[in-house]
Amino acid sequence: MPDSLERLNLILNTITDGILVVDILGIVLYANQAAIKLLERKAIVGQTLAIPISTGSPEPQDINLIRPSGFAWAEMRSVPFEWEYTPAYAIVLHDITARKQAEIALQHSEALFQTLARLAPVGIFKTDTHGKFEYVNQRWYDISGMSADLALGDGWVEAIFADDRARVFQEWDRTTQTQTPFNSQYRFQYKNGPVHWVIGRATAEYDQNHELLGYIGTITDITDIKRNEAQLRQAAAVFETTREGVMITDANRRIQRVNRAFIEITGYSQAECLGKTAALMRSGRHPREFYVEMWAQINLYEHWQGEIWNRRKNGEIYPELLSISTVKNQAGEICNYVGVFADISKLKASEQELEYLAHHDPLTTLPNRMLFMSRLQHSIDQAQRQNCQLAVLMLDLDRFKDVNDSFGHLAGDDLLQMVARRLNSRLRASDTVCRLGGDEFVVLLEELPHPESAARIALDIIATMNEAWCLSTGNEVRIGVSIGIALFPDHSTTAAELIQHADTAMYQAKNEGRNCFKYFSERLTHAARERIEIEYRLRLGIEKNQLRVYYQPQLEIATGKIIGAEALVRWQTDQGELIPPVRFIPIAEETGLITLIGNWVLKETCRQGKQWLDAGLPALRLAVNVSSHQLMHSDLCEVVRTSLAETGFPAHSLELELTESALMKREKEAIEILNNLHALGVHLAIDDFGTGYSSLAYLKLFPLDILKIDKSFIDDIPMAIDDMEITATIIAMAKTLRMKVIAEGVETAEQLAFLAERKCDFYQGYYTSKPLPANEFEDFIKQHPSSPLLS
Numbered sequence: 001m002p003d004s005l006e007r008l009n010l011i012l013n014t015i016t017d018g019i020l021v022v023d024i025l026g027i028v029l030y031a032n033q034a035a036i037k038l039l040e041r042k043a044i045v046g047q048t049l050a051i052p053i054s055t056g057s058p059e060p061q062d063i064n065l066i067r068p069s070g071f072a073w074a075e076m077r078s079v080p081f082e083w084e085y086t087p088a089y090a091i092v093l094h095d096i097t098a099r100k101q102a103e104i105a106l107q108h109s110e111a112l113f114q115t116l117a118r119l120a121p122v123g124i125f126k127t128d129t130h131g132k133f134e135y136v137n138q139r140w141y142d143i144s145g146m147s148a149d150l151a152l153g154d155g156w157v158e159a160i161f162a163d164d165r166a167r168v169f170q171e172w173d174r175t176t177q178t179q180t181p182f183n184s185q186y187r188f189q190y191k192n193g194p195v196h197w198v199i200g201r202a203t204a205e206y207d208q209n210h211e212l213l214g215y216i217g218t219i220t221d222i223t224d225i226k227r228n229e230a231q232l233r234q235a236a237a238v239f240e241t242t243r244e245g246v247m248i249t250d251a252n253r254r255i256q257r258v259n260r261a262f263i264e265i266t267g268y269s270q271a272e273c274l275g276k277t278a279a280l281m282r283s284g285r286h287p288r289e290f291y292v293e294m295w296a297q298i299n300l301y302e303h304w305q306g307e308i309w310n311r312r313k314n315g316e317i318y319p320e321l322l323s324i325s326t327v328k329n330q331a332g333e334i335c336n337y338v339g340v341f342a343d344i345s346k347l348k349a350s351e352q353e354l355e356y357l358a359h360h361d362p363l364t365t366l367p368n369r370m371l372f373m374s375r376l377q378h379s380i381d382q383a384q385r386q387n388c389q390l391a392v393l394m395l396d397l398d399r400f401k402d403v404n405d406s407f408g409h410l411a412g413d414d415l416l417q418m419v420a421r422r423l424n425s426r427l428r429a430s431d432t433v434c435r436l437g438g439d440e441f442v443v444l445l446e447e448l449p450h451p452e453s454a455a456r457i458a459l460d461i462i463a464t465m466n467e468a469w470c471l472s473t474g475n476e477v478r479i480g481v482s483i484g485i486a487l488f489p490d491h492s493t494t495a496a497e498l499i500q501h502a503d504t505a506m507y508q509a510k511n512e513g514r515n516c517f518k519y520f521s522e523r524l525t526h527a528a529r530e531r532i533e534i535e536y537r538l539r540l541g542i543e544k545n546q547l548r549v550y551y552q553p554q555l556e557i558a559t560g561k562i563i564g565a566e567a568l569v570r571w572q573t574d575q576g577e578l579i580p581p582v583r584f585i586p587i588a589e590e591t592g593l594i595t596l597i598g599n600w601v602l603k604e605t606c607r608q609g610k611q612w613l614d615a616g617l618p619a620l621r622l623a624v625n626v627s628s629h630q631l632m633h634s635d636l637c638e639v640v641r642t643s644l645a646e647t648g649f650p651a652h653s654l655e656l657e658l659t660e661s662a663l664m665k666r667e668k669e670a671i672e673i674l675n676n677l678h679a680l681g682v683h684l685a686i687d688d689f690g691t692g693y694s695s696l697a698y699l700k701l702f703p704l705d706i707l708k709i710d711k712s713f714i715d716d717i718p719m720a721i722d723d724m725e726i727t728a729t730i731i732a733m734a735k736t737l738r739m740k741v742i743a744e745g746v747e748t749a750e751q752l753a754f755l756a757e758r759k760c761d762f763y764q765g766y767y768t769s770k771p772l773p774a775n776e777f778e779d780f781i782k783q784h785p786s787s788p789l790l791s
């Protein structure tokens, strides 16, 4: 390199721009240090360059340089000139890489901003230092309703909802004055367009020198959130203020939330329920199957509604009308169950109240006609199934009108209430008393033992009504009652007809002079009156000591010896009439008088027996009848024990005759009583054998000594082969059981001969003697110490 070039090179190497000399083919002829550095090539002279060496214009041109370390930018100027006599170009390369990169970054950032501003879900605005809008994005327009050109400057103010404008200005002013961030909720509405709630945020923007450039802000549309908030507030208000209890559970039915009404109804606090299941309130009134079915329905139909009994915290059980619904998540899975319920205890109570009012007489609170008819129908159905009798008694008060007319309706009402109370107190709990209206009452008697029993109750009612009545006015009055009686099934089998017949009978009673009863049929009225009269007279007769004991001899068939007698009661009236037991024993059994009579007969027989023993008569066994009522409703053992003790009659000389039906009524109790009696030493006989359903096995259960063949089997011997076979069988059976056998009602020698042939042990009957008064029986024994018949 010549000196001049050397010096030029030294100079050019001090320049920061790259200097190149290239020939017209682009081969580098010279490069200064700055060019070598810029192009990042060491041995560049002699090489070609991939740059436009001649632009044809002296104007600078930005070119892109490809370097090992990457792209670079240079501003290139090229000037043609002659280098060592050869045409060439002098090229100056000014490194503008940093500026270019900044420009590109700015372009990218601008593009990015535009994209973000376009896609952003928020409205974006930019203002100058005075708050005048310089830019808004599309979303800002969507929210505000105002186009960008109108919003610029102060135009945006028009888009603020009128009511919020003053407040927004205030807050914006504060932001500009204090240069603190703006953050406010307000509304946009432009020209009656839709209202949009927004959260507006803005912050000041500064340059590198901390000079205020303006403000950049966003508006976020929160209209939906506000709407949801409002709906949630409404739902929360409904949840908390509704009178229905609400319970929300998770998918595992664990309680998550309850409302105030729930707490008030159940008594459980929120904390006491959380995490528990609704089983907390189970009443125990529903079987397990009820809940299984309920949940099956919820799972199938996603809903269940029904009435359910639950238990409050204080233990009270109450009815609820409950709806349970499922709540599902977006995946369709159940995430909650919601139970809404109303406490319907008051509703139920008023329903019951209405039900009560519909079926009861408000004055007396007695059942009314409607309820009576339904109970009567029910009783008829039951009586039909159980083959029972029942009676309807129609009652009409006598002289009630006089009380009303004389003392006023209030006194009349007072009397009716008292009548209702007295009727109720006199009747059994199973009987139904109802008021039909006015002074008419009707009574239903169930499980009537005997048709005449109704008459007895009617008489009791009449007596009760005839007692004095003290009105609230202070007056004492007397009334009567006429009663008509109709019987099921004798008079009718339908409810309506029974009422009608009882009504007819009641009018007949009224026509017959009032204060009396009448059956629907004359025959029954007559029979009932007769029985009632007998009952009345029997009571008197007992008091007046009119009962007698007759003795019918019992003989040993093989020897003809008198071995004892059956004691049989008789009732001898003052007039000397001898009333047979068949006429009064059934009535005595019905009324319970039988116990009185039976106990008397027992004691009298023991007394007489002892007297005969003391008088030197042969030892005889005296048999006394015991009725089923006596067996079950009195302390028979004690009565027997005291009778024996008080009279001194030996127990082994006493025999008690019990009927099959009496033993079969209450088997277990009967066995115990008989065992106790047997332990006393008395003999026990089963009376009327063959008329009931006794079996061999059954007889074995009782400690019986003697079996008495019923008269009905003896009557037709020797004509009735069947009866003879039965009698023979009974005798054989008794022998198997090691029991003695006695036949009753023996009236003929043929009957006796048959019994003797069949080895029957004893007999009694008119063939030898009718039942005799004690003195005659004594004579009989003395005259007939033994019978020569079979000897």
Ligand SMILES: Nc1nc2c(ncn2[C@@H]2O[C@H](COP(=O)(O)O[C@H]3[C@@H](O)[C@H](n4cnc5c(=O)[nH]c(N)nc54)O[C@@H]3COP(=O)(O)O)[C@@H](O)[C@H]2O)c(=O)[nH]1
Binding pocket: 552, 566, 567, 568, 569, 580, 581, 582, 585, 598, 601, 625, 626, 627, 687, 688, 711, 744, 745, 746, 747, 764, 765, 766, 767, 771
């Ligand atoms: N609980 C009580 N029941 C008693 C008592 N006294 C009697 N009765 C029962 O009354 C029914 C009728 O008794 P009665 O009219 O005394 O008749 C008895 C005999 O007189 C009668 N009899 C005896 N032999 C003959 C006969 O040859 N012919 C005939 N036509 N009648 C005859 O049988 C009756 C005895 O019956 P039973 O007791 O089954 O041995 C009767 O059921 C008595 O039981 C009493 O004090 N308490």
